[in-house]
Amino acid sequence: MTGPIEILYVGGWGRSGSTLLDRMVGRLPGFVSVGEARELWRRGVLENRLCGCGVAFLDCPFWTEVGLEAYGGWSMELASEMEADGRRLDSLGHMGWLRERAGSSDAARAYLKRLAPLYRAARDVGEAKIVVDSSKLPNYAVLLRASFDVDLRLAHLVRDSRGVANSWRKEITRVDATEEPGLMERYGALAASARYLVYNALTERLSHRLPHATRVRYEDLVAHPYETLSGMLHALGEPAGPDAFGWLHGTVADLGVSHTVDGNPMRMQQGPVPLVADGTWREQLPARERSVVTGLTLPLLWHYRYLEWSPAA
Numbered sequence: 001m002t003g004p005i006e007i008l009y010v011g012g013w014g015r016s017g018s019t020l021l022d023r024m025v026g027r028l029p030g031f032v033s034v035g036e037a038r039e040l041w042r043r044g045v046l047e048n049r050l051c052g053c054g055v056a057f058l059d060c061p062f063w064t065e066v067g068l069e070a071y072g073g074w075s076m077e078l079a080s081e082m083e084a085d086g087r088r089l090d091s092l093g094h095m096g097w098l099r100e101r102a103g104s105s106d107a108a109r110a111y112l113k114r115l116a117p118l119y120r121a122a123r124d125v126g127e128a129k130i131v132v133d134s135s136k137l138p139n140y141a142v143l144l145r146a147s148f149d150v151d152l153r154l155a156h157l158v159r160d161s162r163g164v165a166n167s168w169r170k171e172i173t174r175v176d177a178t179e180e181p182g183l184m185e186r187y188g189a190l191a192a193s194a195r196y197l198v199y200n201a202l203t204e205r206l207s208h209r210l211p212h213a214t215r216v217r218y219e220d221l222v223a224h225p226y227e228t229l230s231g232m233l234h235a236l237g238e239p240a241g242p243d244a245f246g247w248l249h250g251t252v253a254d255l256g257v258s259h260t261v262d263g264n265p266m267r268m269q270q271g272p273v274p275l276v277a278d279g280t281w282r283e284q285l286p287a288r289e290r291s292v293v294t295g296l297t298l299p300l301l302w303h304y305r306y307l308e309w310s311p312a313a
C-alpha cells in the first residue's frame, strides 16, 4: 500500500493504561497494535525480549516478516544506530519546542527515512490501515510528525496523577526478559509529579497542532469502554460502528494475541480481561506523598476533572 503511513499514537506519560488502550484499539478492524515502537530497536532487536505473543522478538513470526519486508532482515548494526539516533533526536533538549517543526535537520530526515519502512511493513504484515503505537512520549511523537510520510493521530491518555504516582512507587517485575527478570523503573512522588506535568503539558501542546487529536481518561476507558473508544475514534476521524466491537462485552475485553514490543506486563495477557479501574492509590499512597502529588499537579488535576470541585465535562 502506498500513501502516508497512518499512525494512531497513544501519548502522555507511563502508568496511565496506555498498554490497555493500545491493545483495545488493536482489536478493531483496520488497526494493528505494535506496542511501544520507540523501544523496538533496544528491547526488541538488541535485547531480544519477549513479544506480546510470548515468543522472543527475533523468533516472532510477525516481527520476522516485518524485518524482512522493511530491511531485508533485522541487523544489530542497524538497531544500534537507530537506537542511538532516536535517543539523540527525540531528547527533550533537542526538540526545540518553540520551533514550528522539530526534526527538520538532515540527521532527523535521514533517521525518519530509515524508520518509515518499519511502520509501513507493520501495517502491511498486520493487514491493517492504521498502526497503533503506544510509545507515549510526546518528544518521539513530534519527531514522527516531522516526517512528511506520516499522518499522525493522537490519543492523549491521562489518568489521575495520584494513581500514576502510586503505580510508579510499586515494584513491578518485568516479565519479558528472556534471561533474568528485572524490575521496572520507579519514581518517588516528586519525580513522578514533575514528569507527569512535563509530559502531559507537552502532549497537550502537540495535540493543539494536529488536525486529529483527542484526550481520553483512563478512568472513563475502563468504566465505559464502548462509549469512550467510539468517541475517541470519531474525534480521530476513524469512526467505527458497533460491529467493530464484537470483542467487547460490557466491561470485559477479549484481548486475543498481540505483537507488542515493551510496555506494561499486561501486554502478555490473552483472553477475556475484566476492565477494572485501579483505585488502590486511595489506600496505598501515603498521606504525605498524596499531598505532594496533589499540590504539584493541581493545575492538571483540575483541567482533567479529577477534583471534586472540577467543572463538569
Ligand SMILES: [Zn+2]
Pocket (backbone or CB within 6 Å): 051, 052, 053, 054, 055, 060, 061, 062, 063, 258, 259, 260
Ligand atoms: Zn509476536
